[in-house]
Structures are given as structure tokens and as C-alpha cells.
Amino acid sequence: MKRLSVLMAVCFVDILGLMLVAPLMPFYAVHLHAREWMVGPLIASFAVAQLVSSPVWGRFSDRYGRRPAMIVGLGASAFAYLIFGFANTLWLLFASRVVQGLGGGTTGVAQAYVADTMAPAERAKALGWLSAATSAGVVVGPIIGSRAHHFGTEVPGVVAAVLVLINVYFAWKWLPESRVSDGPALTDSGRHRSTEARPVRQALWEIVRHPATPAHRVIWIYVVGMLALNVVIGVLALYLKDTYAVTEDTIGYFFPVFGIVGVLMRFSLVGWFNDRFGEVRTMQIGTVLLGLGLALMPVPAALMPGGPAMALFIVFLALVPMGTALLFPASTSLVSQRTAKHEFGLVMGAQQTFRGITSIVGPVGATLLFDGFGHGVPFLLAAGIVAVAGLLAFRERREAPVAVTA
Numbered sequence: 540m541k542r543l544s545v546l547m548a549v550c551f552v553d554i555l556g557l558m559l560v561a562p563l564m565p566f567y568a569v570h571l572h573a574r575e576w577m578v579g580p581l582i583a584s585f586a587v588a589q590l591v592s593s594p595v596w597g598r599f600s601d602r603y604g605r606r607p608a609m610i611v612g613l614g615a616s617a618f619a620y621l622i623f624g625f626a627n628t629l630w631l632l633f634a635s636r637v638v639q640g641l642g643g644g645t646t647g648v649a650q651a652y653v654a655d656t657m658a659p660a661e662r663a664k665a666l667g668w669l670s671a672a673t674s675a676g677v678v679v680g681p682i683i684g685s686r687a688h689h690f691g692t693e694v695p696g697v698v699a700a701v702l703v704l705i706n707v708y709f710a711w712k713w714l715p716e717s718r719v720s721d722g723p724a725l726t727d728s729g730r731h732r733s734t735e736a737r738p739v740r741q742a743l744w745e746i747v748r749h750p751a752t753p754a755h756r757v758i759w760i761y762v763v764g765m766l767a768l769n770v771v772i773g774v775l776a777l778y779l780k781d782t783y784a785v786t787e788d789t790i791g792y793f794f795p796v797f798g799i800v801g802v803l804m805r806f807s808l809v810g811w812f813n814d815r816f817g818e819v820r821t822m823q824i825g826t827v828l829l830g831l832g833l834a835l836m837p838v839p840a841a842l843m844p845g846g847p848a849m850a851l852f853i854v855f856l857a858l859v860p861m862g863t864a865l866l867f868p869a870s871t872s873l874v875s876q877r878t879a880k881h882e883f884g885l886v887m888g889a890q891q892t893f894r895g896i897t898s899i900v901g902p903v904g905a906t907l908l909f910d911g912f913g914h915g916v917p918f919l920l921a922a923g924i925v926a927v928a929g930l931l932a933f934r935e936r937r938e939a940p941v942a943v944t945a
Contacts, residue, residue, distance in 0.1 A: 547672035552706040554673040556699035558680025565776040566787040579906030586898030588640025594739040597888020600648045606716045615642025617703040624696020651884040654875040663872035667809035674801030685791025754877035761870040762893045763928035769901025770921035797860045804864035818869040825866030830925035832858025837915030
């Protein structure tokens with residue numbers, strides 16, 4: 540539990556720095572004369588870099604350890620925030636996102652850390668606690684970012700960089716290494732089998748080529764759900780700006796909805812849901828809540844004016860983190876249970892690679908639809924995407940084989 544507590548603190552500060560600057564990014568881009576549709580590629584540039592770095596970080600952590608991978612990644616993030624703070628051109632904003640993405644490829648490493656240190660039956664709960672720590676960062680980060688913006692456009696980036704540098708020291712000082720050598724694995728015949736990691740490309744291709752295997756099925760549910768979420772992330776700030784006249788000084792008070800609901804869910808209900816219903820049923824319930832929230836979000840602005848519309852919008856927005864709080868930890872836990880232990884880092888890094896793809900396609904497609912077809916269209920599209928994830932989730936059998944150890 541001590542290791543998990545330290546990891547939670549590290550992840551909290553990491554996402555705190557990210558959320559200091561992320562809600563401000565669309566406003567900074569517009570002020571630098573970017574068209575609204577360019578916000579999608581700007582957001583996606585982070586994912587492009589993360590797409591390249593995630594499997595590399597996963598394999599690096601399998602070979603050299605989780606701790607050094609996380610420390611180096613955090614250092615890259617701190618540098619990215621400094622670039623963001625002093626960016627006076629659009630290309631520097633893009634540069635900050637790319638550097639940040641290269642450092643942000645360690646998400647799969649953190650998940651592998653949990654898989655290293657927790658028993659299979661406890662992983663969903665532990666991943667829920669880890670998600671709660673990141674959700675707490677989502678609560679605090681946007682508020683600090685909006686408040687810091689009052690003192691100058693460069694201040695949010697500088698504050699984020701300082702916090703992450705403190706986090707680097709904290710991780711170096713108190714985060715122990717989790718990966719241990721398991722020795723050579725044995726085949727069914729008793730012979731030793733090499734545990735050297737497969738090439739990253741082979742792991743990715745196997746997920747595409749064999750989508751029906753137990754671990755791969757859940758990865759695809761996770762990926763489809765993540766695609767829908769990234770559609771929302773791509774246009775949320777623009778939607779609030781154009782529909783409800785939100786500015787960079789007030790945007791920080793909307794994004795915490797994700798974090799507040801996420802913290803409440805993960806500290807109080809995620810463990811109960813997994814204990815009561817199991818990971819598969821929890822994953823199914825998550826898709827229902829997520830899809831319902833996405834389908835209803837455009838409704839208030841279309842049916843009613845002013846304050847009541849915004850209040851109802853926030854209610855429907857809250858269904859999104861409720862759904863993801865159930866869907867993503869449960870699905871990630873199932874993936875870890877169905878993966879050989881010596882490949883935790885590789886497979887979870889591969890899962891984050893597919894997440895990176897959705898983080899490219901989702902925001903780019905969403906902002907193009909937002910700019911060309913209407914502000915509510917991306918949310919309805921995201922709801923349709925979640926319906927696909929729900930169909931896959933409800934086809935998943937509760938008695939599917941788990942706990943792969945070889």
C-alpha cells in the first residue's frame with residue numbers, strides 16, 4: 540500500500556501539471572490566430588508523440604525498470620510546460636505538445652507498476668485508486684491554471700513546470716522500483732522458455748490480427764470507449780466558449796467536473812462495483828453511463844436558453860466521468876489479468892499506443908465536425924461510438940478466462 544500511495548502522489552502531480560495548461564490550450568491557439576478546426580491537430584500532436592513513445596517506454600520499463608522510465612518522462616513534461624508558458628507563435632504551441640507527449644508515454648508504465656505490485660484480484664481496485672489520484676489532479680489543475688492566468692499568459696506554464704520538477708525529485712527520492720526478475724518461464728513440458736519481450740510492432744500487430752483473444756477483446760473495448768472520450772476532449776473548451784461564453788479565466792471551473800465526479804466514483808463506488816458485479820459487468824455499466832451522457836450533452840442548448848441550460852449541461856457532463864470511472868479501470872484490470880506477467884509493460888504500452896491513435900483521430904475529427912456541421916454533432920457522434928463499445932462489452936462473457944501467469 541505504501542508503494543501505491545507514493546505512485547498515486549506522483550501521478551497526481553503529473554496530471555495536475557497537465558491540467559494546468561490543457562484547458563487553456565484552445566484559447567491560446569485562437570489568440571495566436573488559429574482557426575477553430577486547428578485546435579484538433581494541436582491537441583492531437585500530443586497524442587502523436589505519445590503514440591510513438593508509449594510502447595517504447597513500456598519496453599524500456601520491462602528491461603530497465605518502471606522507476607527510471609517515469610522519472611525521465613516527468614522531466615520531459617516539465618520542459619514542455621516551459622515551452623508552453625513562453626510560446627508566442629503557433630508552432631511553439633505545437634512543439635510544447637509534442638515534447639509533452641514524448642514524456643507522457645509513461646501512462647502504461649504506471650499501470651504496469653500496479654500490475655507488478657498488486658495481486659490480480661486487487662488490480663481493478665488499485666487502478667481505481669490510481670485513477671482517483673489523477674482525477675484529483677483534474678479537479679485542482681484547471682482551477683490553478685485559470686487563477687494563474689490572471690498574472691500573465693506565461694504563468695500557468697511556469698507553475699506547471701515547477702510542480703513537475705518537484706515531482707521528479709519526489710519520485711527519485713521515494714518511489715521504489717517495482718519490477719523484479721521472475722527468472723525463466725517454463726513451458727508445459729517443463730522446459731525453460733525465454734521471457735525476452737517481443738518486438739513492439741509484433742505486439743501491436745497481434746492485437747489487430749487476433750482481436751478475439753481474451754486480452755485483445757478487452758483492449759478493443761477500451762480503445763473504442765477512449766475514442767468517444769477524445770471526441771469530447773477535442774471540442775469541449777470550444778463548445779463552452781461558443782455556446783456559453785466561457786473564457787480562459789473561467790474555463791478552469793468546468794473541467795473539474797471530470798475530476799470531482801471521478802474522485803467520488805473511484806474512492807467510493809469503483810471498488811464496490813468490481814466486488815459486487817465483477818470487472819466485466821462493471822465495464823458494461825460504464826459504457827451505458829458514458830453513452831447516455833454524451834447523447835444528452837447537446838440537448839440543453841438546443842431546448843432552453845441561459846443559466847438552466849448550462850446547469851443541465853453540467854449534469855449530463857457528469858455522466859461522462861461516471862462512465863469512464865467504471866469502464867477504463869475495469870477493462871485495464873482485465874487486460875492485465877489476461878496477459879503474461881513478463882509482458883505487462885509491453886502490452887499495456889501497446890494499449891496506450893492505441894489510445895494514442897484515438898487521441899489523434901478523435902480531436903481532429905471532432906473539431907472538423909464542430910467547425911463544419913454544428914456544435915452538437917461531435918457529441919452525438921461520440922455517443923454512437925460508445926454504442927459500439929457497449930455492444931462489444933455486452934458480448935463479453937463474465938466467465939472469460941483470466942489470470943495468465945506464464
